Amino acid sequence: MPRSAAAQDLDRPARAPRLGELLRAAGAVPPAAVDSALAARGIVPLGEALRRRGAVTGATIAGALAAQSRLPLADLEADPPDPVLSQGMDPRGLLRLGALPWRRQDGRLVIAIEGPDARARLLARRPALDGQVDFAVAERRAIEDAILALHGPALAEAARDRCPEAVSCRGWTRRSGAVLPVIALTLAAAALLAPLPRFLALLGWLALVNACTTALRAVALVESFRAGTDAPRRPPAGAPLPVISLLIPLFREDATLRQLIAALEASDYPRERLDAIFILEADDVATPIALARTRLPPWARVLTVPPDTLKTKPRAMNLALDFCRGDIVGIYDAEDRPEPDQLRRVAEHLAAAPPEVGCVQGYLDFYNPRQNWLARCFAVEYAIWFRVLLRGVQRLGMPLPLGGTTVFFRRRVLERVGAWDAHNVTEDADLGMRLARLGYRTEMVATTTYEEANCRPWPWVRQRSRWLKGYAMTWVTHMRAPVRLWRELGPAGFAGFQLLLLGGLTAYLATPLYWALWAGWLGFDLAVFASGPRWLWTAWFASMSLGQAVMAAVALRAVWARPRRHLIATVPLMFLYWPLGALAAWRAVTELFTRPFYWAKTDHGL
Known part of the structure; x- marks a missing residue:
């Protein structure tokens, strides 16, 4: 005898609440802000769109994602990850996944992830982990900061030698410099x-x-008189705008910082599609002080590269590239x-x-x-x-x-x-x-x-x-x-x-x-x-x-x-x-x- 529709409905798993619903219910963000971000989010997740617009903090988003996925919330600042658990792992791979082994609890490995999408990416690459590990949601920036703190030397070495040796000048002193x-x-x-x-x-x-x-x-002179040489390319109507990551290397740039931030804030690009990284050197004293006195927009963050014997702008950008979130990567100087x-x-x-x-x-x-x-x-x-x-x-x-x-x-x-x-x-x-x-x-x-x-x-x-x-x-x-x-x-x-x-x-x-x-x-x-x-x-x-x-x-x-x-x-x-x-x-x-x-x-x- 076929079961009733009501009985079949009882067997279905309850639909996970949507992130916008959770934020509205908690009063964490005005409903109008959620509706606006939903209408414009495109390729950007709702939580990240709201954070970059300044409507909500990253910690609030992490809490809502934990509630949505029914996972515990990990505070990596108060309870740092066990460094032994990620020893020998590729830190660049961890950054791409948005995941980091956090601790062992009741004999099981707990992995901190930025949200349900990170769990799906990890299990797609390592299906054997399904059911063998537990997960906890942490703020994306906290995961990145922890990876940098634990694997700074490895990331610095990868940044130094990222360019293939066959087309790099790093062998200058033993080859070209001798010739x-x-x-x-x-x-x-x-x-x-x-x-x-x-x-x-x-x-x-x-x-x-x-x-x-x-x-x-x-x-070039003749070409400059040709009509249409500067005609811009136009994408198909309705094509979504991508996320642009801006790498901004800084070293003793306290005098020009505020003017640059003001110029970027004047941009007409949608805020939810902006991802600016101010890159600092470990031995720079003046620029961090200037940044501390400046209110950074919510779509900007600071990354301090680990110390190294080589200190150049390209080395800093190589390291920051793995922290980018955009499909387009651009470069700006401090001034x-x-x-x-x-x-x-x-x-x-x-x-x-x-x-x-x-x-x-x-x-x-x-x-x-x-x-x-x-x-x-x-x-x-x-x-x-x-x-x-x-x-x-x-x-x-x-x-x-x-x-x-x-x-x-x-x-x-x-x-x-x-x-x-x-x-x-x-x-x-x-x-x-x-x-x-x-x-x-x-x-x-x-x-x-x-x-x-x-x-x-x-x-x-x-x-x-x-x-x-x-x-x-x-x-x-x-x-x-x-x-x-x-x-x-x-x-x-x-x-x-x-x-x-x-x-x-x-x-x-x-x-x-x-x-x-x-x-x-x-x-x-x-x-x-x-x-x-x-x-x-x-x-x-x-x-x-x-x-x-x-x-x-x-x-x-x-x-x-x-x-x-x-x-x-x-x-x-x-x-x-x-x-x-x-x-x-x-x-x-x-x-x-x-x-x-x-x-x-x-x-x-x-």
Whole structure:
């Protein structure tokens, strides 16, 4: 005889209460806030959406999740995890799962999890654990803090060596660093034994670099007049916005912190889809004090990386990457002030772009270009690079050397290429090359971040020497296997790699020679001019003059827009600016042999 429907209903397990229902019933959050978060949550869990909006604390969410899943609540701060239980485990795997062995109770292992989803992820990977272990719900941040406290050294080591060794410069001192002195001594001996042929060969190389650079600038100049080159990609209507994790490395940045937070709070990106991580170094004293005096928004958190013999920005970001919660990972520097709609533009561009677009780069500009002459020259240089030249690089199919900020990655792509080389002091340029080698493209997005121009001569030289040192290390590292590099980048990419890295460094190093030759051409007696026919020298100086004329045209084009038009008067004086780059280049070459991994910190907020 069939059972009645009422009897069958009694056998069915009671439906677990929904999280919103529990929060409403407990009066932990206004019903309107729950309804609003439900309507906008999309790919973000309700509890996390409410927390990032500031409607409820993480502890309250953990308590509600424990009640929903009928599990006990674990307070990892008052009752820390037993360190023996997770010994030998992969901490990065624990972070991905959102789980950590907590303690043994009545002979059974209890695992702290961030919620029911974490239990499902864990049992999917380890089905044998089902019924063999118990679970307790803990706040997500508490789990992450406990993993970092227990496994800091292992996480630091993984961050240091995250980039594959074959494309990392961490073996510089035992490989490249030993080869370069031999090359330098060989060239010096050749110059002494046959000075004139070697000198003419050097001039030939410089002429080739100048010709290629002039061609690139001309293409970029033409490209800048094409309509639609800045047209943004538009995703399909109704496509949900993803979570964006922002990595913000800080070291002695107390002077600029509040301005950055204010700029991020002005963003129009939905708060429940923001995940900002302020990354601190263990020996930084000033920045934690400034953070303690600042009210952080609920979508931001602080991560202090464990101490290590290597202390670089890419090493800190490698460690923080495992703590990110977004599908897009972006980088900001401490002094940055991004435009309010920047994150939305980035998300929409990547949503509409094909999968091979693994990264987008925004424009960089300065908010203090009128401070002094050096600041104006720096602003002209940035405008040339970001407003004009990168278009030409992109148009010719060359790999883009990324900037250190306002660059955004698809997270899966970033993890696939090995993230950042923790030892490279120009980690952004290196990462741009590795992305291209694996078949990914970088595209420019028409959005601007304003930062502080480094406008004091010696700090400018120190910063530029770090950049050029990193360019040199990147060139040597990737040229270990030039045939493979050619195959992976293709002819145009390989040529661009040589021009952008080696060619740029060569041009800076040769600046004193340029000045000396121009002095001889203008009347000073130089014996070298007797070594060749007059027409040859005329042709050489004509090509140099053409290159400078194209450069001036590019500079004028870059600053012609109204916000930068006041910089037009600075363009004719740029020839006085480039010798600073020569000083930085020679300092960079010296540091390649003496302090290859030294990170020259740039002070901000001046």
